[in-house]
Amino acid sequence: MNKRSIKQGGGINSNQKAEGWVLALLGGLFFIVGVWASVHFLPDSIRSGEYSDLFLLLFVFAGIGLLYAALKQIQAYKRFGATPLFLDPSVPSLGGHLGGRFSINSQDIDQNASSTTPFCAKITCTRRDKNRDHTTYEVIWQDKGPVHLKQTAHGVDASFVFNIPNTCKATQELSRRLSSSTRSFIEWQVSAEGDFSTSSLGKFERNWAVVVEDNDARQATD
Incomplete structure (x- = not known):
């Protein structure tokens, strides 16, 4: 690994x-x-x-x-803190699932605090082409799903899960032609957002860059 x-x-x-x-x-x-x-x-x-x-x-x-x-x-x-994302499995692969959890630790989240809009998560697989002049992005695949919130003594724990189709591409830098100055990358990102009813908190937005491996490569390292 x-x-x-x-x-x-x-x-x-x-x-x-x-x-x-x-x-x-x-x-x-x-x-x-x-x-x-x-x-x-x-x-x-x-x-x-x-x-x-x-x-x-x-x-x-x-x-x-x-x-x-x-x-x-x-x-x-x-206002919401660092909110690091923990994955299960730690390195997801194509054809498997990507489970994520993060915590929002804030003294402003009391027992009566709730989400005024449903928390949702989105996973996106993107191709990024970069050369000297500009950078372009192409969405290969994306999906949305609910974020489940659980009240804790320090705030809330949030979790979600996605199924990754085997037809997608793993995180990688694509090979390029010798005559081309363009570098191409396959990148994955997970984002989450929602609104709290507590006025001092407002809108929550986070996004994380994640690594998704090819299933064959994962089996070779196990």
């Missing part, structure tokens, strides 16, 4: 925290560039009657918008 599989068996961290900091980095970059350019170019442009440079303010406003979105996402992440 490879290192990624071992990490997956020990719990998979969600992508939300990293995405929030990426937004914050982009927002900060836009804001700094916009402010610097506005301070250095706008005064002279306005004095000379050239108002076309006012578009530089768009960088400032875009930066503020991205920073606000990043703040909301980071706050939402902290």
